[in-house]
Amino acid sequence: MxxxxxxxxxxxxxxxxxxxxxxxxxxxxxxxxxxxxxxxxxxxxxxxxxxxxxxxxxxxxxxxxxxxxxxxxxxxxxxxxxxxxxxxxxxxxxxxxxxxxxxxxxxxxAVFIAPEDSDIVFGSPSVRRKFLDDLLSKISARYAQALDLYQKNLAQRNAALKNDEQWALEVFDAKLAELGTLVMDLRQRAIQKIQKYASEAHTRIGGRGELGVTLQETTSIEGYARDFLLKRSEEFARQSTVIGPHRDDLVLTLRGQPASDFASRGEARTIALALRYAEYELLFERYQxxxxxxxxxxxxxxxxxxxxxxxxxxxxxxxxxxxxxxxxxxxxxxxxxxxxxxxxxx
Ligand SMILES: Nc1ncnc2c1ncn2[C@@H]1O[C@H](COP(=O)(O)OP(=O)(O)OP(=O)(O)O)[C@@H](O)[C@H]1O
Missing domain, CATH: 3.40.50.300 (P-loop containing nucleotide triphosphate hydrolases)
Structure with missing residues (x-):
């Protein structure tokens, strides 16, 4: 184009x-x-x-x-x-x-690359999740829809926790686990490609050392329902849902160390550029x-x-x-x- x-x-x-x-x-x-x-x-x-x-x-x-x-x-x-x-x-x-x-x-x-992209490295997990969610929503309508429904259900479940509505949780647990599993599955599949494209681009832009891109998840697809039960009392105490993709993080490592703690400003910009290049490749792959x-x-x-x-x-x-x-x-x-x-x- x-x-x-x-x-x-x-x-x-x-x-x-x-x-x-x-x-x-x-x-x-x-x-x-x-x-x-x-x-x-x-x-x-x-x-x-x-x-x-x-x-x-x-x-x-x-x-x-x-x-x-x-x-x-x-x-x-x-x-x-x-x-x-x-x-x-x-x-x-x-x-x-x-x-x-x-x-x-x-x-x-289009792919937009800006200096503020360094926030993906240094910012909170929500900035990294946004990068991932924005990208996956662009390449998969299914992902965008599942994420949207997940967030709506999450808000309802959190309201039930706040209002101490124990009876409502069973309904929300099943729905949230179903949508959360879908989001996690699509993220897991995409992350392998992001890791591959980003680490290749990182080397080509002159980044020193291996770039690692992995997901840190608060539950697993298999253990979702069990973890909801295990976290029940903690969730009522905190009045919010503590497991699921809304709490997961995209972990970036440079030479095996967390990039958020150890990367220099220039190294962080190079990592962010590499992630944008992964975005470029995934969009190209999807839309040809x-x-x-x-x-x-x-x-x-x-x-x-x-x-x-x-x-x-x-x-x-x-x-x-x-x-x-x-x-x-x-x-x-x-x-x-x-x-x-x-x-x-x-
Ligand atoms: N709604 C608006 N109406 C009129 N001017 C606006 C509006 N929004 C932003 N501006 C002005 O647009 C100008 C240009 O902003 P822009 O960020 O594009 O500059 P730039 O050339 O990229 O600058 P820099 O090199 O500092 O990044 C700014 O002075 C800003 O105040």
Whole structure:
């Protein structure tokens, strides 16, 4: 998939404009606060529909009420147009003129890489679970549905624990164990591929030492029902469900040690890049279409050796948009962002 044209209206600080792109690596450079991230974010939104619901209205330019983004894409089967309209905290998505729900979007359309990805390494288990859940929800509608139902059932079970409704637990236990088992099973299958792709990419970006990616689970598929019974009194005391995929962690190790405790900032960024590359490969495997690669603030925390390796890896994708305060050497196309206007540099 290749992005040919990106059009925005009233989107954050971006000037209303048509931005043309080609194959290859695009360098988008500019001073701080000019709108570089906003371009990548607008494209990611129109392709994948992914945005925190609470942040939607922030995307509309100050003093306006509605915003609009359109991407004109070249795909194997011909031209495709993805559109998103935002207003009153809601969004309306269209693909080739037809209104679509988020499950029908180009979920494998783009991979977004940002310096904040280091939070996957240093942040709480919930950040790592989010990485895993977002990725698996993109590649499996079954996973997205099971996770959604699991979370709804979990909230009901926690309410029953809080209200001391012992009688309700048996119903919730069975349902939660069934959904939790499905989520765990799909995670276990995906983790092997993530480990393989991430450790390969880690070596290629110049990461030193073996990267380990495993799941730390609070129960097992076989022992789920038994563990619910064993934890009964603890759960009533805490008034919440203490076992299940909502408490599991994605454990990252570097040279056999927990990366969250021992990795340097640069090493953490390299690990996060490797995980994003695993995401890229899994999306490609699932949709048989190359995602567009969006790399924000390219040079953050990377030494020159790793930057060169990252560029080499970016060439895996037919199209990459990469931002930074300085122009990126070796990029095929150069753009400058100033005051929300993107201009091509010859
Ligand atoms: N809804 C909005 N309306 C108008 N301007 C906005 C809106 N939301 C954010 N902005 C502004 O957009 C500007 C550009 O932000 P962006 O994050 O894209 O900059 P950047 O070029 O990536 O900068 P940096 O190099 O610092 O990361 C910021 O000054 C921000 O205040």
């Amino acid at each position: 290749i992005l040919r044209l990106l059009t925005t209206l009233n989107y954050r600080n971006l000037c209303d404009q048509d931005m043309a792109f080609e194959q290859g690596i695009h360098s988008i450079s500019g001073l701080n606060g000019q709108g570089k991230t906003n371009v990548l974010e607008a494209l990611y939104l129109v392709l994948t529909g992914v945005v925190d619901a609470g942040r939607l209205q922030q995307l509309v330019r100050f003093e306006e009420t509605e915003a609009y983004v359109r991407a004109t894409l070249e795909r194997d089967e011909g031209q495709s147009i993805a559109e998103v309209g935002i207003g009153r905290g809601k969004r309306l998505m269209k693909l080739d003129g037809v209104r679509v729900k988020s499950a029908e979007l180009l979920r494998g359309g 279409e190359n995602p567009i690669l969006l790399i924000d603030d390219f040079s953050a925390e990377l030494d020159p050796e790793r930057r060169t390796a990252l560029i080499e890896l970016a060439r895996r994708s037919p199209q990459a948009l990469i931002t930074g305060t300085e122009p990126l050497p070796h990029a095929e196309h150069h753009y400058r962002m100033q005051g929300g206007r993107l201009e091509r540099v010859q």
